[in-house]
Amino acid sequence: MPEREITFREAVREALREALRADERVFLLGQDIGIYGGAFAVTLGLIEEFGRARVIDTPISEAAMIGAGAGAALVGSRPVVEIQFSDFIGIGMDQLVNQAAKIRFMFGGKATVPMVLRAPIGCGTGAAAQHSQSQEAWYAHVPGLKVVMPATAYDAKGLLHASLLDDNPVLFFEHKLLYPMKSAVPDKPYTVPLGKAKIRRSGRDVTLLAYALQTVKCLQAADLLADQGIDAEVLDLRTLRPLDTEAIAESIKRTHKAVVVYEAPRTGGFGAEIAAFIGEELFDELDAPVMRLGGLDMPVPYNPNLEQALVPQPDTIAGAVKKLLNRR
Amino acid sequence: MLSVENKLDMLRKMLLIRHFEEQAEELYMEGKVFGTFHLYVGEEAVAVGACAALQPDDYITSTHRGHGHCIAKGADVKKMMAEIMAKDTGYCHGVGGSMHIADVEQGNLGANGVVGGGIPIAMGAALGCKLQKNGKVVLGFFGDGASNTGNFHEAINMAAILKVPVVFICENNHYAMSNPVKNALAIADISERSGAYGIPGVTVDGNDVLAVYEVVAESVERARQGKGPTLIEAKTYRFKGHSKSDKNVYRTKEEIESWKARCPIKRFKGYLAENDGVPVKKLEDIESQVEQDIAEAIVFGLESPEPTLEEARKMVYA
Ligand SMILES: Cc1ncc(C[n+]2csc(CCOP(=O)(O)OP(=O)(O)O)c2C)c(N)n1
Numbered sequence: 001m002p003e004r005e006i007t008f009r010e011a012v013r014e015a016l017r018e019a020l021r022a023d024e025r026v027f028l029l030g031q032d033i034g035i036y037g038g039a040f041a042v043t044l045g046l047i048e049e050f051g052r053a054r055v056i057d058t059p060i061s062e063a064a065m066i067g068a069g070a071g072a073a074l075v076g077s078r079p080v081v082e083i084q085f086s087d088f089i090g091i092g093m094d095q096l097v098n099q100a101a102k103i104r105f106m107f108g109g110k111a112t113v114p115m116v117l118r119a120p121i122g123c124g125t126g127a128a129a130q131h132s133q134s135q136e137a138w139y140a141h142v143p144g145l146k147v148v149m150p151a152t153a154y155d156a157k158g159l160l161h162a163s164l165l166d167d168n169p170v171l172f173f174e175h176k177l178l179y180p181m182k183s184a185v186p187d188k189p190y191t192v193p194l195g196k197a198k199i200r201r202s203g204r205d206v207t208l209l210a211y212a213l214q215t216v217k218c219l220q221a222a223d224l225l226a227d228q229g230i231d232a233e234v235l236d237l238r239t240l241r242p243l244d245t246e247a248i249a250e251s252i253k254r255t256h257k258a259v260v261v262y263e264a265p266r267t268g269g270f271g272a273e274i275a276a277f278i279g280e281e282l283f284d285e286l287d288a289p290v291m292r293l294g295g296l297d298m299p300v301p302y303n304p305n306l307e308q309a310l311v312p313q314p315d316t317i318a319g320a321v322k323k324l325l326n327r328r
Numbered sequence: 329m330l331s332v333e334n335k336l337d338m339l340r341k342m343l344l345i346r347h348f349e350e351q352a353e354e355l356y357m358e359g360k361v362f363g364t365f366h367l368y369v370g371e372e373a374v375a376v377g378a379c380a381a382l383q384p385d386d387y388i389t390s391t392h393r394g395h396g397h398c399i400a401k402g403a404d405v406k407k408m409m410a411e412i413m414a415k416d417t418g419y420c421h422g423v424g425g426s427m428h429i430a431d432v433e434q435g436n437l438g439a440n441g442v443v444g445g446g447i448p449i450a451m452g453a454a455l456g457c458k459l460q461k462n463g464k465v466v467l468g469f470f471g472d473g474a475s476n477t478g479n480f481h482e483a484i485n486m487a488a489i490l491k492v493p494v495v496f497i498c499e500n501n502h503y504a505m506s507n508p509v510k511n512a513l514a515i516a517d518i519s520e521r522s523g524a525y526g527i528p529g530v531t532v533d534g535n536d537v538l539a540v541y542e543v544v545a546e547s548v549e550r551a552r553q554g555k556g557p558t559l560i561e562a563k564t565y566r567f568k569g570h571s572k573s574d575k576n577v578y579r580t581k582e583e584i585e586s587w588k589a590r591c592p593i594k595r596f597k598g599y600l601a602e603n604d605g606v607p608v609k610k611l612e613d614i615e616s617q618v619e620q621d622i623a624e625a626i627v628f629g630l631e632s633p634e635p636t637l638e639e640a641r642k643m644v645y646a
Contacts, residue, residue, distance in 0.1 A: 035578050036506035059476035059512040060443050060504055088442065091478070126363025126414075128425040130441030298644050301635075302425030303414035304362050309637055 003184035011153035011185050012042050012118070012174060015160035016080065018189045020050050023078060026164065027054040029065055030082030030118075039084045040120055040179055066092030069115040070100035070169070078164065079115045085131045086119035086173060089139075100169040101144035112167040116160070121149075121173040122213055122263055123300045123307055132300035132307075134264035139171045140240040140273070146170040146194060147240040151215035153183040155238060158192030166194060175213040195242035199251065203233035206257040206321055209248065209274055211237040214261045214312060221317035232321060240270055248274065249282055256287040259320055263311045266294025288327050293320045330380070330541065332604045336614065338380050338537055339600060342372040342593050343618040345396045348405055349568075351622050352395070352412060356572060360630070361412045365426035368396035370535075370567035373592035374499050375400035377540025378467055378562075381548050387435040387453050387466040389446035391499075392427050393566075394439030397469050402434045409625040415632035422635045423643065437466075443504075444470060444477030447496070451483040454494035454551075465551045466494045467544070473504025475518050484559065488525040491556035495547045498561045499534065505570045506578040522559040534562030535592040538599070564592075 006014070019026045028043060028050075034057040037044030047055040058065050062083060069081040083089050089096060100113050123132035140147045146168050150156040156174065163170040200215060201222050208218040215236040222232040235251050237244065252258055258278055260271035271292040278290045295311045312320075330338075349369045355361045368375070371393075379388065379400035390397040398408060403419070411418025412426050419429045430438035437453055440446040450468025457464040474480055475498055487494050498518050502509050515521070522529025528550075532543045540562055547558035565587035569576050576584075600606040 031504075032506045034506070039505075039573075057507055057511065059507070060473040061476050061478070063478050091442075126425070128363060128423075128428055128441065130427065130445075296637075296641075298640060299423075301423040301640050302363060302420075302428070303422040303635055303640075305634060306423065306637055306640055 004187060005182045006153055006185045007180050007182050008153040008156050008174070009040065009042055009179040011157040012160055013044065013046070014185070014187070015157045015164070015189070016043065017046060017049070019161065019164045020046065020054060022189065025076065025078045026080065027056065027077060028080045028082065029056045029058055029068060031058055031060055031084050033057060033082055038082060040176065043082070062088050062091035063095050066117065067095040067099065069117065070095060070103065070113055073113040073115040073169070074103065074111055080164070081115060081117045083117065083119040086121040086135060087130055087133050089117070089119060089135070096145070096169070097142050101142050104168070105144060113169050114167045116163045116170045116172055118172045118174065120176045122175040122177065123311060124177045126302060126304055126307065128302040129299035134262070134295070136173060136240055137264055137268065137270040140270055144169065145241065147173070148194060148238070149173045149175070149212040149240060150238060151178065151212050151236050153181065153185050155192050157185055158190050159194065159238065161189055162191040162194050165191065170194075173212065177213050178216070181216070192238070194239045195244055196239075197235055197237045197244035197247035199233060199247070200236045201232070201234040203231040203255065205231045205255060206259060206325065207233045207235055207251040207255045208259050208261055208317065208321070209235050209237060210261045211240065214263055217312060217314050218261055218317055220314035221321070224314055224318040225321055230321065230325065243274075245277060245281070248278065252278055252282045252285050256285055257324060258286075259291045259293055259317070259324060261293045261312050261317055263295050265297045266292055267297050269294045288324050291320060291324050293317060330538070332606065334380065335600060335604065336606065338376050339593070339596055339611070340614050340618060341376045341400050342537065342596065343615050344405060344621065345372045345375065345399045346593060347618050347622045348395060348399060348408065351626060355413070355626070362414060363425055364571045364573065365412065366393040366571050367566065367568040368393050370587065370591070371499060371501055371564045372396055373537035373596070374497070374534045374540055374562045374564055375469070377537040378469070378497055378544040380541050381545035382465065382467060385435060386464050386548075387437055387457070389437045389450040389453065389466065389468045390439040391446060391469055391471060391474070392439065392441055392443065393471070394427065394429055398429050398431060398436055398439070401431065401436045403429070403431045403436065405621060405625040406628040409629035410632045413629040413632070414634065415629055416635040416639070417628070417632040421639060421643065423640050444474035444479040446470060447474065447479045448483040450494050450496070451487040451492060454487065454492035455490060458490070458492050463552060464493070465548050467548070468494055468496050470496070470498055471504060472498060472500040472502070472509045472518060473507065473512065475521065476512055484525045484527070484557065487557040488527045491554065493551035493554070494557045495544060495551055496557060496559045497544065498559065500561050500563050501566045503566070503570070503579065508578070517561060519559055519561040527557050527559060529559040529561070531561045531563060534564030535590050535595065537592060537596050
């Protein structure tokens with residue numbers, strides 16, 4: 001029997017449904033997540049099954065929502081807070097960064113904050129500068145937070161289950177353009193461990209390191225490069241914190257060249273962290289400097305052509321790889 | 329006191345908003361407008377009544393549902409149309425789009441994609457005006473949903489203690505996306521919240537453009553005299569969905585129809601005919617002129633060039 005294929009959106013919903021069924025400590029909190037089904041229709045139908053006590057529609061109060069997640073987690077619940085667009089996490093930044101992230105540490109390890117904060121991230125929908133950002137580096141910078149960025153429906157479900165079982169605050173970012181994409185997904189609960197990268201395509205000539213939507217773009221770029229006789233490996237990092245440095249090292253030892261590809265503005269982005277790691281730990285393995293291919297250092301423009309040009313696309317990624325290979 | 333000419337100009341602006349929105353929706357269906365946008369249809373009386381109480385050089389801050397505020401404050405529909413079509417001739421050179429239209433020259437300090445994001449800006453702009461002693465007033469528009477954000481409470485409190493010349497105007501259209509106001513606040517009237525900050529609060533029929541004008545004019549006067557902020561709540565309704573992806577499952581047809589029957593434009597036309605004896609022909613002429621203006625704006629937008637990445641780059645830093 002062929003494996004069942006479902007969308008990324010359905011996979012997230014399925015993980016939530018399974019978790020709500022399996023563990024009565026789990027509840028959802030967010031704006032319009034009830035009858036409306038969430039701004040991206042992820043929670044559609046859940047209020048019908050679990051009721052208003054466990055699928056809670058909140059006012060527009062991001063600081064209170066994130067704080068509510070932290071507070072409920074602190075007393076033994078396992079909240080999943082949905083922020084409608086990752087851009088608005090900023091409003092609850094103090095609750096996330098100064099409270100949720102640090103509580104365990106500050107309390108000498110005597111408390112846990114097992115909350116999952118889900119949010120759509122990324123550009124490509126014409127929603128302009130305040131609804132399209134990729135701010136994963138902000139959060140990956142904060143000790144105490146975990147950052148998960150799946151690229152496939154299979155991983156979305158498995159990583160969300162793993163996040164729900166984790167005893168730390170986890171940021172679970174869903175790239176908006178991934179929602180309709182399908183992959184084979186088991187209809188039983190399963191986990192994909194946090195901190196494990198995955199080789200999506202193996203190759204000998206160069207490693208493309210990516211996460212979320214850029215994994216898909218890198219695979220398309222690898223196809224373009226294959227047509228030109230270049231064999232690119234695509235490593236999907238899947239989580240930024242914890243980061244699978246072992247998988248990165250193994251891949252670099254095979255290909256000796258690396259391009260880190262991400263959608264956020266290039267300067268100060270998470271790609272710099274990966275590049276620095278490779279530079280420090282794998283210098284002797286490198287045949288060329290590590291290259292970062294990030295988004296342009298610009299807020300996301302509304303104009304659709306400029307929006308496309310802002311972030312790495314398959315042809316720009318392929319172009320960057322060729323430039324790197326031609327260096328020597 | 330408003331002259332008949334003033335009132336006819338108010339009607340013209342209400343019609344301009346209505347036709348702009350309806351055409352924008354069609355252009356979206358045709359793929360000529362992108363992303364998402366939020367229609368103001370049904371709420372025209374609030375923006376127009378409120379802005380009519382301002383001097384041309386006073387300021388406003390707007391919301392994600394900002395087209396109406398923009399037009400009411402005197403924006404050029406050509407540049408608005410070009411903006412939502414992502415063209416270089418638009419208010420923000422096509423990089424801002426519907427949710428970020430600003431028209432600083434006419435005193436519009438910007439729409440806002442972040443719910444509640446404009447409220448502290450309104451307070452701050454009023455503080456600037458007060459410090460500069462320029463006699464200007466700021467009108468901050470926001471929704472019922474925005475009144476639950478920390479930004480609202482912090483900004484109003486600060487405005488009250490600093491006594492800055494700002495009028496907070498809450499457009500209570502009864503829903504924040506799908507969330508009915510009764511599920512998001514435990515009080516009946518948002519204006520009640522003014523008591524917590526020691527400022528006056530008024531609730532007004534937001535579908536009655538003249539009633540909105542009256543209360544805003546009074547509050548603007550108060551602000552101009554240095555007596556500080558007022559919180560106004562205008563009760564109204566949006567006829568259309570929250571945004572382009574809304575299936576409207578959270579409200580009934582009957583409810584929507586009952587509010588459509590209270591259409592602020594129909595009502596104002598009726599008032600003008602009855603009270604001011606404006607001939608129906610005159611009202612029709614205004615409407616056809618408006619239709620023509622919008623048609624021209626569409627052509628302007630369609631024929632305009634797109635911005636380049638180089639130009640966009642220049643906008644990141646001053
Ligand atoms: C801080 C923030 N949270 C959530 C959203 C998503 N969102 C956009 S509009 C909206 C509803 C706003 O309701 P209200 O303030 O009443 O204004 P209305 O849409 O009714 O005009 C929501 C939840 C947002 N843009 N900003």
